[in-house]
Amino acid sequence: MINQILLGLSTGAMYSLVAIGLVMMYKVSGVMNFAYGNMGMFMTYVIWWLSSSIGLNIFVSIALGIMFAALMGILVERYALRPIRHLSHGSMLIVTFGILMILEGLAVQLWGTEYKSFPELISGAPYVIRGDFGIMVIRRQDILVFSILAVISIVIALFTKFTKFGIAVRAVSENEEVAGYMGINVGSILAFSWAFGTAMAALVGVIAAPKVFVSPTMLTFYQIQGFTAAVLGGFETFAGAVFGGLLLGVIEKIVGNYISEGFKASISLVIIVIVLVFFPNGLFGRRVRRRA
DSSP: OHHHHHHHHHHHHHHHHHHHHHHHHHHHHOOOOTTHHHHHHHHHHHHHHIIIIIOOOHHHHHHHHHHHHHHHHHHIIIIIIGGGTTTOHHHHHHHHHHHHHHHHHHHHHHHOSSOBOOOOSSOSOOEEEEETTEEEEEOHHHHHHHHHHHHHHHHHHHHHHHSHHHHHHHHHHHOHHHHHHTTOOHHHHHHHHHHHHHHHHHHHHHHHHHHHOBOTTTTHHHHHHHHHHHHHHTSSOHHHHHHHHHHHHHHHHHHHHHTOHHHHTTHHHHHHHHHHHHOTTOSSOOOOOOOO
């Protein structure tokens, strides 16, 4: 059971990373980005291309890819979403669907549909811990994912609480109009939220690629699970996104092992329905406020 929980937490940490990016975008701009997974997928292809075709070092390629991802997020927010913000959030939602299809089609045209292998970022034998509780196996990949999640969570907490720009991000997420009256550059905050979210999508793609390979649909499942984690956590808190992802990973692993592996695929939809019906603000969310 301990090993199953550890595996669930490792998978859940990936869901948490996805949820953090989704929550940042939604919290600040009020838009659910349905192109999130494909934006991460496309930039993972770019990273793979820089490494395999251009011959750059894999870590240099990752750094460049994450920077390109942030730039993509800025461009999408500035030129595809901001001009129609005055219309409705629904219109911006439709735009994200359009971006989803464009990126998938573009990836197929540029790189085809064959799966591309991606190198492991960390390798080696797992750590084995023995004790009265039994044998506990910790994979190096698990340590990497947990470490990345911990660092990002701490940085976000410190950034939003103690930095001037981070406080501005919180202000815009609460009320754009009032934040603008206070002299905050709302446009730069919106651009930052999409830059950060898209960079997170690329990071998730890089971590997942060695396992799922690089393909046009590589992050579809992770986006669904990240969305579920965000709903579970309340969709407006980063702590909720983290704990929601971890909890979802454990639930998924336990269901797959002790109930049915086939039911594991649909557990996310069941969780979304239950949470929205009985806990509209999520398990860790606050009272929902209307954005101005």
